[in-house]
């Protein structure tokens with residue numbers, strides 16, 4: 040099932056107010072240079088990028104991209120938006136200073152291939168910044184996530200509640216420089232750099 044862009048923004052509104060707004064502001068506000076955002080969705084991060092960054096966003100969902108286009112226009116924020124998957128990025132090697140992904144690695148079909156693509160398009164020592172919900176450190180919480188994920192994937196456009204994105208990033212060509220935990224480790228802010 041593919042989520043509609045208007046529904047997504049409505050569902051996220053209370054979450055944004057509660058804490059995502061602050062996480063986005065902190066993570067995205069320190070992006071620099073040529074920036075690629077993966078799974079840009081409806082453009083929820085657009086207000087937080089420093090004005091001097093040169094921004095490109097990709098997403099496979101045209102409805103989301105249209106919403107991001109409208110938001111960028113309303114903000115007067117130049118951005119290049121393209122329909123693409125994180126697993127096959129239509130960009131040259133070493134072409135970005137920063138790659139951003141927020142609430143995306145739970146959903147990409149092949150996270151290892153997507154990480155390999157992020158590594159390929161980042162310049163050496165480029166920044167990789169993520170906000171992701173992940174498999175919880177608490178065994179009971181993780182067990183519940185394992186049980187719910189098969190159903191949740193169908194309801195929420197392929198979203199996995201139990202993906203260990205931090206370990207995947209650490210094991211696939213990135214040095215993790217900082218991790219901030221929220222909600223008992225359910226949500227992580229991850230800052231890494233390409234090795």
Ligand SMILES: C[S@@+](CC[C@H](N)C(=O)[O-])C[C@H]1O[C@@H](n2cnc3c(N)ncnc32)[C@H](O)[C@@H]1O
Nearest residue numbers: 078079080083100124125141142143146147148
């Ligand atoms: C939960 S939404 C997050 C949207 C936005 N990043 C945010 O923070 O609000 C997940 C996004 O990932 C996108 N997505 C799903 N599969 C993807 C893939 N293989 N490559 C890139 N983006 C993908 C979806 O279309 C959707 O826009």
